[in-house]
Amino acid sequence: MAVTTEKPPSRRGFIELLVVLGTFVSGVAMAVPGLMYMWPAAKGGGVGKVEVEGASGMAPGDGKIIQVGSTAVIVVRGRSGFRAYSAVCTHLGCLVRWDASEQQFFCPCHAAVFDENGQVVSGPPPAPLPSMVVKEVGDTVFVVAA
Ligand code: FES
Numbered sequence: 555m556a557v558t559t560e561k562p563p564s565r566r567g568f569i570e571l572l573v574v575l576g577t578f579v580s581g582v583a584m585a586v587p588g589l590m591y592m593w594p595a596a597k598g599g600g601v602g603k604v605e606v607e608g609a610s611g612m613a614p615g616d617g618k619i620i621q622v623g624s625t626a627v628i629v630v631r632g633r634s635g636f637r638a639y640s641a642v643c644t645h646l647g648c649l650v651r652w653d654a655s656e657q658q659f660f661c662p663c664h665a666a667v668f669d670e671n672g673q674v675v676s677g678p679p680p681a682p683l684p685s686m687v688v689k690e691v692g693d694t695v696f697v698v699a700a
Contacts, residue, residue: 602699609636609695617699624698627657627686628652630670637667638686638697645679659683 559626594643604622612618617630619641626641626649639659641649658675659668666677673682687698 556694580686581632584651590684603696604699605691606695610693615657617654619649619652620697621685622697625700627697628683629688629695629697632670636688636690636695637671638688639668639683640686641683643679644674644683645677 568607604618604620606618607630608618609631612629612631614631614633617628619626619628621627627638628641628650629636629638630652643650643661643666645661645664645666648661650659650661650666650668652658653660657669657670659672660666661668661677662680664678666679667675668679668683669675671682672685674680684700686700689696689698
């Protein structure tokens, strides 16, 4: 008959292992948001500028939505050039739409209206749509990430 010298795992050892694992998981859970805050690329930073595809084909008064980093942006071609605004409504964060026939932005969530410059015309939004920097290089249009 063989005699084993291994001791069975004790209850105390098991509880200590649980405490170590719990501490590790809690530490990771607290560290990840901090690292994401300090790492701009994780927030959509470092994007630089984004080309507006098909901008040369847009007629005056047209608008289109693009993604700049993690932000939805509406690019509008006005009579004197392109403008861009955050597409996120300043009320509760719904995405606004460009209404080319009325030349204004419309938020479908609570029927807010913003004028062609992003200023609040009606509805509950407390602030205008934030504008974005637009650069035109020849026929190419870029929106610069904030
Ligand atoms: S979220 Fe746009 S009006 Fe409320």
